[in-house]
Amino acid sequence: MAERAIHKILIIDDNASCREVVATALRLSRHRVICAGSSREAIQLLENSSPDLILLDLALPEMSGLELLRTVRQMPQWRDLPVILFTGSGDIMHLTQGLGVSECLIKSDFSADALRSAVARALGRRSAAA
Numbered sequence: 001m002a003e004r005a006i007h008k009i010l011i012i013d014d015n016a017s018c019r020e021v022v023a024t025a026l027r028l029s030r031h032r033v034i035c036a037g038s039s040r041e042a043i044q045l046l047e048n049s050s051p052d053l054i055l056l057d058l059a060l061p062e063m064s065g066l067e068l069l070r071t072v073r074q075m076p077q078w079r080d081l082p083v084i085l086f087t088g089s090g091d092i093m094h095l096t097q098g099l100g101v102s103e104c105l106i107k108s109d110f111s112a113d114a115l116r117s118a119v120a121r122a123l124g125r126r127s128a129a130a
Contacts, residue, residue, distance in 0.1 A: 007123055008032045010051035012042040012068070013086065014060050018107065022055060022086065025112035026119065039063035043071070046078060053082045053122055069101070082122035086115075 009026055013019045014037050023033040034049055036042035039060050045051070054072070058065035065087070072078045085104040102122035105115060 006030050006032055007052040007119075008034065008049065009053045009055060009119065010034050010036065010042065010045055010049065011055045011086075012036045012039070012060065012065065013055075013057040014038060015057070018057075021110075022115065025115050028112070029116050029119070031119070039065070039068040039071075042068060046072070051081070053084065053119060055084050055086050055119075058085060058087045082125065084118050084122055 009031050011019050011022050011026075011033060013022070013035075016037065019035045019037070023035060026033050034045055034051065036045050039062050042054075046054075056065050056069060060068065063071075065085070069083060072081065072083070082102045084102050086107060087104065088107045102125065103118045105118055
């Protein structure tokens with residue numbers, strides 16, 4: 001049986017316990033995980049780590065997740081990077097229209113299976129487009 005490819009996922013959330021729950025779920029699926037607690041830290045990790053996917057909370061200190069997403073999309077090297085929003089707000093997809101968001105997961109409805117499925121879909125779309 002062939003082993004599944006390991007992808008690097010950047011989790012951006014200012015809540016450390018939330019980051020750890022999500023990171024654990026992704027590590028169990030054999031993904032490499034890096035974490036940022038702020039937009040500034042996230043930009044540094046993007047520049048130095050080349051993740052395959054971003055899991056982004058919108059409520060961040062310093063710069064909102066929406067502002068960070070706009071910044072990411074302005075940079076050619078990150079323009080097509082899959083982004084999944086992971087947020088406490090419900091109906092926010094209209095705010096991100098045109099910014100290439102793959103999916104939106106709501107923290108209050110979190111399940112490891114839903115997270116892993118969303119990540120697999122987003123990475124699958126990226127592979128198909130390449």
